[in-house]
Amino acid sequence: MARLRLEGVRHSYRAQPAQDADWALKDVDLEFEDGGAYALLGPSGCGKTTLLNLVSGLLHPTQGRVRFGDADVTELPTDRRNIAQVFQFPVVYDTMTVFDNLAFPLRNRGMAPDAVRSRVQEVAALLDLEGMLGQRAAGLTADGKQKISLGRGLARPDVNVLMLDEPLTVIDPHLKWRLRSKLKELHQRVALTMIYVTHDQTEAMTFADRVVVMHEGAVVQVGTPVDLFERPRHTFVGHFIGSPGMNVMPCQVDGGVARLGGRAVPTANRPDASLAGRRTDLGVRPEFVRFADDGIPVRVARVSDAGRHQIVEAHHGDQVIRLLLREGESVPAGAAHVAFDPAYTHLYADGWICEARA
Amino acid sequence: MSARPVNQRAWWLVLPVVLLVAFNAVIPLMTVVNYSVQETFGNNQFFFEGVKWYSEVMHSSRFHDALKRQLMFTGIILALEIPLGVAIALAMPRRGAWASACLVLMSMPLLIPWNVVGAMWNILALPDIGLLGWTLNHIGIDYNYTRQPLSAWATLIAMDVWHWTSLVALLAYAGLSAIPDAYYQAAKIDGASPWAVFRHVQLPKMRHVLTIAVLLRFMDSFMIYTEPMVLTGGGPGNSTTVLSIDLVKIALGQFDLGPAAAMSLIYFLIILLLSWVFYRVMTPAEEGA
Amino acid sequence: MRRAKALVPALYILFLMLPIYWLVAMSFKPTNEILGGFTLWPHRFTLDNYAKIFLDRTWYMGYVNSLAYVLLNTLLSVAAALPAAYAFSRYRFLGDKHLFFWLLSNRMAPPAVFALPFFQLYSAIGLFDTHLAVALAHCLFNVPLAVWILEGFMSGVPRELDEMAYVDGYSFGRFFLKIFVPAIAAGIGVAAFFCFMFSWVELLLAKTLTSVDAKPISAMMTRTASTSGYELGLLAAAGSLTIIPGAFVIYFVRNYIAKGFSLGRV
Secondary structure (H helix, E strand, O other): OOOEEEEEEEEEOOOOOOOHHHEEEEEEEEEEOOOOEEEEEOOOOOOHHHHHHHHHOOOOOOEEEEEEOOEEOOOOOHHHOOEEEEOOOOOOOOOOEHHHHHHHHHHHOOOOHHHHHHHHHHHHHHOOOHHHOOOEHHHOOHHHHHHHHHHHHHHOOOOOEEEEEOOOOOOOHHHHHHHHHHHHHHHHHOOOEEEEEEOOHHHHHHHOOEEEEEEOOEEEEEEOHHHHHHOOOEHHHHHHOOOOOOEEEEOEEEOOEEEEOOEEEOOOEOOOHHHOOOOEEEEEOHHHEEEEOOOEEEEEEEEEEOOOEEEEEEEEOOEEEEEEEEOOOOOOOOOEEEEEOHHHOEEEEOOEEOOOEO | OOOOOEOOOHHHHHHHHHHHHHHHHHHHHHHHHHHHOEEEOOOOOEEEOOOHHHHHHHHOHHHHHHHHHHHHHHHHHHHHHHHHHHHHHHHOOOOOHHHHHHHHHHHHHHHOOHHHHHHHHHHHOOOOOOHHHHHHHHOOOOOOOOOOHHHHHHHHHHHHHHHHHHHHHHHHHHHHHOOOHHHHHHHHHOOOOHHHHHHHHHHHHOHHHHHHHHHHHHHHHHOOOHHHHHHHOOOOOOOOOOHHHHHHHHHHHOOOHHHHHHHHHHHHHHHHHHHHHHHHHHOOOOOOO | OHHHHHHHHHHHHHHHHHHHHHHHHHHOOOHHHHHHOOOOOOOOOOOHHHHHHHHOHHHHHHHHHHHHHHHHHHHHHHHHHHHHHHHHHHOEOOOHHHHHHHHHHHHHOOHHHHHHHHHHHHHHOOOOOOHHHHHHHHHHHHHHHHHHHHHHHHHOOOHHHHHHHHHOOOOHHHHHHHHHHHHOHHHHHHHHHHHHHHHHHOOHHHHHOOOOOOOOHHHHHHHHHHOOOOOHHHHHHHHHHHHHHHHHHHHHHHHHHHHHOOOOOO
16 A cells, blocks of 8 residues: 554553653654564563554554555544554454454455455465364464464455564464564565564564664664664664673763773764763674774673673773674683774764764 | 372361361261161151152152242243343443442342342232332232232242342453453454454353353252242242252151152252253363463 | 443343342331332331341341351351362372362252251251351351362462472461462452352251351341231341341452452352
């Protein structure tokens, strides 16, 4: 159809929201391209499920509008919005067979029996459910039931947006990857906008083309997984994504140069005059920190083995700096120094990245 | 749930319960079995009679009549109270102050002593001076529950519906409350009509509580004694003499120990049998929530 | 549509309140007015019926007796059921399933069947006409119920709690009283509520096992009804008073009723 837009959306679950904390969503402006694969990523309580329910129509926004293309659908009920939603735990109609489950939304909309049958067969083939069409839905495993939930959404020809609210929550860990790949495969075969809500960064980063990171009711960054990794717009994104997360080190800004413990540190972005009086931090991921002959002096505190690499925890005074050692590299004996790759070192003011590029 | 360990010393924990219940169940039951196979002519002398009492009870038309009345009563009760209770539960608000108030008010009939329930309806239905009796006669219905079997039956049934439907409604309401919102949301997205939601989401998910409700109402209505006793005394004549009333008449009234004992056991067995049938019918092979 | 739906519970509650209203209204009418004809509300309001009850020892002792054996039974049933429910919930032992089923099957026994045997049994052990007799007799039905309810709640408490307590050095007794019981407080409330309810409302056994000393209010009322001169007003007043404990209990547990249903067995 066209793009999905949220304009000036704010939502509170309270009747009379008074203070900031009463708002579950604080001023969201988002655009989802037609046919894109998106993830809404954030910790519990960040507002991602609220956002999802606003898009699907299960909630009516306290303020703001929801648009599908040019149409304003804010006042439309759920079943008229051409959306489908998959929930955290599988929702199937226990008394019906798999076939009837998939056919249910079609029959409710008055589709002819022949069309229903062919459509259900198509969807079942997409989801590898063909052999089970005659079985009672209640007898399937959790991942089978989630596929049925998915199928009910895919079966409807009028669906443009498929929303998934942490759909892998109850799936066995060793089956999660299978369902995840299936979702990715589905997205490539079917021209649907898919929005995947999760608190798990691996799920988000592997599924989505673009990730929307949320924190305390606000959208913090929208970007590709690479963007989020290499250039986090907010220190929260740095913490939340990557394991271990980004190093965030308080620093001083002096004469246009960032300084850590007195030493100048080159950064990808340029500190400017507006930084006076604000809290400034340096952010660099452990992946971009190296031991060097000359640099910031540190004392190695601990080395932990994480399989293909080792995580080194080094101390510069009170500040903890983590870096990754790849295979073949070793911890220097005696005095150690670390250096940051300037292309991936950023300056943050009050948590937000400074926009001016160096 | 993880497997429970075997521990025979757990018997010490259940001992108080076993003692209390066994004292009240085993000894009287033994007494009853004893009486049921013996004859006495007074003077505390007993003679073994075998199955004579059982045979007599099974062939007695008095027993058959009481049984028929009981089955009819229970059948009507179940047919009325279960659907009504479910309907009320469906219509109740699901949360908020009104829900709380509703639940409290609905619980009231359940906590009134059974003889007071009987007395209440007795007074209510008095033809000339009771609210119900006077109203019915006033609008042209010839109503007198002390003299007309049909009126007595109607009053008896109305009283039981008044008394116990709330139990079904409360159980059904509990079952409905346990359904997660996601089911209703998914049904909305699927475009289901309210009837379809009832048939495919609510009713299946209520099956467990409905089984409990049906079993409880079946058992309790089959054993009912006090309310009909106080309302009609089993009359007019013996038109509302249900099984318990008949049994107590024979046991405590006539002190016919043998027949009373035999009838007691047959009565108990009928309940066990029918309960088992109900249970099997309502719970097909469980395959998980 | 929403309005029409609200009508259903509203009408039902109206239906429920009518007989109660009638009973209470009648309790405030003098006998002349009651027998004289139909009046919708008391035209000659009087407190005579209630006065009679509060001033006559045999009448108010009826209430005292009823409350006595009900409370006694609730205490007994819950106290005995607690360890038993724990055993069923946490352990497997020889015959456990059969024992559980046998306990529940007593719920299916008609009280009428036990009327005569109980009369003889309790007379034989010299407990006839005591509160204890009725309290014990009611255990037949209440103990299995209490075990069933408590077991359900206990199964909801993870066994890790028990294990942690043992690791911390608690003896079984201390663990049970200080840690476990608070954890299932809601369940104890529900079990006590149901025990109270079933014992308070039961008539047949309570009447059979008592005569003078422990005569419950229900027996007093049926006696009044059967003696000559159907004192309807008095009967209505006595009945109205019996509604109060029930209303009290519901009021106290109203929060549990509203939200506790999904916690427990059901």
